[in-house]
Amino acid sequence: MIPPVLSLLACAALASAAKLSLSGPRITVISSDGSTTRNEPLSLALKSDYPVQLSNTDTLKLSFTIIEKDEGKGIRPHQTFLRFFDSDTGEEGIQPLRVSPSGKAKFELNMARPPASLPPTSSSSLSVELFVGSFVHSPLQAYLFDLVLPPSYPTPKHPEESHYHVKPEIQHIFRPDPTSPPKFISAVFTGVVLAPWAVLALLWSQISTPLPHLFSSSIIPFTSTLAIFEVLLVWYWVDLKLGQVLLYGSVLGVVAVFTGHRALVSIGQRRLQTPKKST
C-alpha cells in the first residue's frame, strides 16, 4: 500500500513544481475613433522603454494565454489577477480576470468607463503586474508594463485619517484681563454712587425725629453692639478668616440678644405707658 501513496505524493510534488508561463501576451491601444495607436507583443523578461499611455477616451486591450511552461499546454489557473500599483502613493487596485478553459484571457480597460478597481492616479505611472495562482502549479508573478493614465480626482480622505498624525499643539487663548475704566469715569461714578448719601442726609435733616432715649443706659448697649457687629464684618473683609468671624460673631450674638432684649423691653414698656404714641 505504501509505494502507491508515495508515488502519488511524488506526482503531486512534481506537479506543484511545474511552472506557468504566458504565451503571446499582447497589448493594443485603440483610440476613440477606432484606430489602433499601439499594438505590440509584451516580453516578460525585458521591460519596455515606453510606458503605455492612455488618454481619457482610449481603450487598452490586453490578451494572453496561460500555459504550462514545459508542455506548452494552455491551462486554466484558479486565480488570476491584474494589479495596478502606484509606487509613489502606495495605492493599488486589483482586477480579477476571467480565463477560458484553454488558458486564454482578455482584459479591456476602457478609459471612458474606468473600472472601480483602478486606483486613484496621479501623474506618475502605474506598474501593471499579473498574479496567477494554481493549486497544482507554482505561482506566477509577472511584471507586464508601466501604464500612464490621466490623473484622477484626488484621493478622498479617509474619515479617520487625521487620527494617524500628530495633532497640532493646543494653544489656549485666554480672555484679556479686565481693566478698570479711566480714572475720570471712575471718579464721576464714585460721585454718583455716593450722591444718595447726600439725599439721605438731606431727607433725614428735614424729618425731625425725636430720639430722646437713644443714649439712655438701656438702649446704648444694644446700638453699640450692632455697631460692633458691623465693625466685625468690615474687619472680616479686611483681614479675618471665616472661622474667626463665626467665633467672634457668636459671642457678640449672645451679647446682642441680652442687650437687645433689655433695650426693646424698655422701649416697649415706654410705648405701653404712653399708648398715644406709636412705636
Place this chain on the structure above:
Amino acid sequence: MPPKAPTRPATRSPITSLLKAYSEQTPDRLKFIDAFLVFLMLSGVAQFLYCILVTNYPFNAFLAGFSSNVGQFVLTASLRSQVNPQNRTEFKDVSPERAFADFALGSIVLHFFVFNFLG
C-alpha cells in the same frame, strides 16, 4: 395759553395733593424709614447703571453692593409695614420692638453675606 391754564392745576393737583397728604398724615418715624428706602433705591440704581454702562469688572463687588441694596430694601420695607400703625390689625402678634429685632438680625446676616461676597 388759555387752554393750558386749566389743565396745569388739573395735572398737578393729584401729585401735589399726594405729597401734601403724605407729609401731613405720615408719622415722622415712617418718613424716616421712607427716606432710607429712597436712599437704598437711588444707590442701587446708580450701581446698576455703572454695571451696565461702564463695566462690571469687579463683578463680586457689584454683586455685593447691589444685593446689599436690594436685601436691605426688602428688610426695611418689611420693617416699615410691620411698624406702620395702620397695619396694626394685620400684625397683632408682632410688636414694633419684635419687628425691629427681626430687622436687626436680618440686616446682620445680610451684611455678613455681603462682606463675604466682597472678599
